Amino acid sequence: MDLPWRFPDPQEEARKRAAEFQRLTPDERLRELLDTVETGLVILRESPHRAAIERVTLEREEEWRRAHREVFRRHGF
Numbered sequence: 001m002d003l004p005w006r007f008p009d010p011q012e013e014a015r016k017r018a019a020e021f022q023r024l025t026p027d028e029r030l031r032e033l034l035d036t037v038e039t040g041l042v043i044l045r046e047s048p049h050r051a052a053i054e055r056v057t058l059e060r061e062e063e064w065r066r067a068h069r070e071v072f073r074r075h076g077f
Contacts, residue, residue: 021029044053 021032024032044050047053
């Protein structure tokens with residue numbers, strides 16, 4: 001085993017991943033994004049903290065509703 005271990009530079013890895021993504025076609029990019037979103041939803045559904053996540057999500061949605069109602073009230077939309 002060779003020591004010390006060397007880990008890749010996170011910024012360089014991010015640049016490589018960004019370049020790979022930019023080379024994809026628009027359809028491939030959309031598929032990648034949708035796959036990422038779906039993976040996140042699966043993780044949320046299977047989380048042992050699902051109840052807390054749902055509570056926070058509902059609280060944030062209500063905050064957005066209040067903010068939208070306030071904008072409409074103030075500006076007459």
